[in-house]
Amino acid sequence: MLKNIKYTLLSLLIVFKHLFKKPVTLEYPEKKFTVGDFFRGKPVLNSNCSRCGTCLKVCPSGAIKIKQDEFIIDLKKCIFCGNCTFYCPQKAINMSKNYELATSKKDELKLIYNIGGKNEYNT
Amino acid sequence: MKKLKLNLGPQHPSTHGVLRLILELEGEKILSCEPDVGYLHRGLEKMAERLSYIQYLPLVDRIDYLASFFYSELLCRTVEKALGIELDKKVCMIRVLLLELNRISSHLLWIGAYLMDLGATSPFFYTMREREMILKLFEKITGQRMMNNYFVYGGVRHDIFALDDIECIINTIEKKILDYENIITENPIFLQRTKNKGIISKETGLNGSITGVNLRASGINLDLRKNDYLYSDINYKSIILETGDSWDRYKARILEIIESCKIVKQTLDYLQKTSGLKQNLINPIGIKLPEGSFYSEIEAPRGLASVYIKSTGEKTPYRLKWRTGSYYAVNLLRKLLINEHLNDAIAIAGSLDIILPEVDK
Numbered sequence: 001m002l003k004n005i006k007y008t009l010l011s012l013l014i015v016f017k018h019l020f021k022k023p024v025t026l027e028y029p030e031k032k033f034t035v036g037d038f039f040r041g042k043p044v045l046n047s048n049c050s051r052c053g054t055c056l057k058v059c060p061s062g063a064i065k066i067k068q069d070e071f072i073i074d075l076k077k078c079i080f081c082g083n084c085t086f087y088c089p090q091k092a093i094n095m096s097k098n099y100e101l102a103t104s105k106k107d108e109l110k111l112i113y114n115i116g117g118k119n120e121y122n123t
Numbered sequence: 124m125k126k127l128k129l130n131l132g133p134q135h136p137s138t139h140g141v142l143r144l145i146l147e148l149e150g151e152k153i154l155s156c157e158p159d160v161g162y163l164h165r166g167l168e169k170m171a172e173r174l175s176y177i178q179y180l181p182l183v184d185r186i187d188y189l190a191s192f193f194y195s196e197l198l199c200r201t202v203e204k205a206l207g208i209e210l211d212k213k214v215c216m217i218r219v220l221l222l223e224l225n226r227i228s229s230h231l232l233w234i235g236a237y238l239m240d241l242g243a244t245s246p247f248f249y250t251m252r253e254r255e256m257i258l259k260l261f262e263k264i265t266g267q268r269m270m271n272n273y274f275v276y277g278g279v280r281h282d283i284f285a286l287d288d289i290e291c292i293i294n295t296i297e298k299k300i301l302d303y304e305n306i307i308t309e310n311p312i313f314l315q316r317t318k319n320k321g322i323i324s325k326e327t328g329l330n331g332s333i334t335g336v337n338l339r340a341s342g343i344n345l346d347l348r349k350n351d352y353l354y355s356d357i358n359y360k361s362i363i364l365e366t367g368d369s370w371d372r373y374k375a376r377i378l379e380i381i382e383s384c385k386i387v388k389q390t391l392d393y394l395q396k397t398s399g400l401k402q403n404l405i406n407p408i409g410i411k412l413p414e415g416s417f418y419s420e421i422e423a424p425r426g427l428a429s430v431y432i433k434s435t436g437e438k439t440p441y442r443l444k445w446r447t448g449s450y451y452a453v454n455l456l457r458k459l460l461i462n463e464h465l466n467d468a469i470a471i472a473g474s475l476d477i478i479l480p481e482v483d484k
Contacts, residue, residue, distance in 0.1 A: 003309065004311040007305070007309040007310055007311065008310070008311065010305050010306075011305060011306040011307075011310055014302055014305055014306055015245050015306070018245075024252050024255070035262065036262060036263040036264075036266075038263075038264070038265065038266040038280075038281070039262065039266055039267075040266040040267055054407070054408060057175070057177075057178075057407075057408050058177050058178060058407055058408070059178065060174060060178040060179065060181050060182055079181060079270075080267065080270075081181030081270070081272045082181075082266060082272060082280075083177065083178070083180075083181060083272075083407075086275070086280060087177075087407045095266070
């Protein structure tokens with residue numbers, strides 16, 4: 001009985017202590033959290049792309065397509081695994097720190113890059 | 124008395140997913156229980172037959188979203204075994220470090236969620252606060268909070284850093300564990316809900332094929348880490364308790380967090396002394412496993428997890444099969460819930476640490 005009272009009071013004390021501590025949450029839209037260097041956000045293509053097609057073969061969800069002059073990343077399909085970034089021999093795809101990808105237009109989720117004027121990709 | 128059939132779930136806050144239990148009741152007493160699984164089936168085994176090994180690796184993180192490193196490690200280890208790749212000591216240590224941090228975060232979430240099932244709100248916030256520190260660290264090191272995809276065949280993606288942060292986190296968690304013990308462990312209400320409830324005897328446990336913490340709480344010494352090559356240089360003791368009731372399963376998890384903290388400290392000691400990283404990465408395109416079948420297993424937070432790959436020498440496996448701990452725990456509910464009261468059903472089911480994505484795959 002005495003033990004029960006002791007532990008009930010002890011737990012109340014620990015809960016009570018937390019009244020005077022700082023909040024651990026973040027008021028998100030007003031304050032934004034910072035992310036590390038290796039964060040995997042929106043994928044971005046730079047001009048190094050040599051159309052080797054490695055990214056097509058390692059992408060698990062088929063989010064990347066290469067048409068004649070266009071390199072298309074479909075963010076609706078992308079699972080942000082980072083395989084394309086890690087295995088690209090030219091380091092042409094980077095995962096940026098941009099994590100706010102919500103939009104009201106579907107077209108904005110299809111990233112189209114022009115890579116015309118380079119060797120034809122053929123497999 | 125009139126018998127009543129009751130559907131507990133599939134949408135029930137305390138099943139941590141979508142589990143449907145078909146209960147037959149007589150008053151408050153449960154006469155029979157039939158678990159109905161499959162609401163979260165994503166076809167992860169069938170998907171493997173379509174995708175190459177490098178494409179399949181990011182998807183295995185989703186089998187158990189709370190312990191994603193373990194399944195990554197399992198697939199990596201099987202492919203490495205098949206291709207005869209040897210790992211550097213440092214890579215092994217990095218893997219052990221992240222696996223144990225993941226085990227801590229998984230157990231912390233369980234403690235919070237279980238206490239929430241029993242009606243205590245505060246411990247949930249405290250454990251989530253500590254888990255958040257680990258997830259932030261994972262985001263810093265690997266790039267994402269939960270679907271880490273950090274282990275690759277033959278090594279890890281990049282060298283580990285932020286070792287001081289890890290040390291700080293481990294010290295904080297070791298302190299906070301004392302708080303949890305004070306709030307929860309001897310709390311009279313918690314004792315009444317869990318002591319001598321849902322007892323798994325040694326025979327029931329072994330016949331039901333449950334593994335991991337649930338079995339060790341019943342007094343059976345089965346810890347795969349003892350024979351694991353990753354843990355070969357690490358000293359720790361596996362937690363073995365006696366009764367096998369809900370309270371023991373809780374206590375075993377608390378003690379396991381403390382042991383995991385010790386393992387993390389040992390790996391930190393090693394990593395702080397060494398620099399540079401030697402990896403045996405393989406060409407990602409066209410990984411072909413030799414003909415034959417390959418099997419490997421690991422001690423995941425929810426019990427023995429294993430993978431079996433049958434290969435015909437092509438780019439994709441012929442058949443890939445996962446064995447996960449939660450599946451057998453769900454099956455055990457048939458026996459455990461009989462002759463218990465309905466209000467104890469949640470307390471017993473919760474204590475087994477069931478994760479539904481792992482059950483359905």
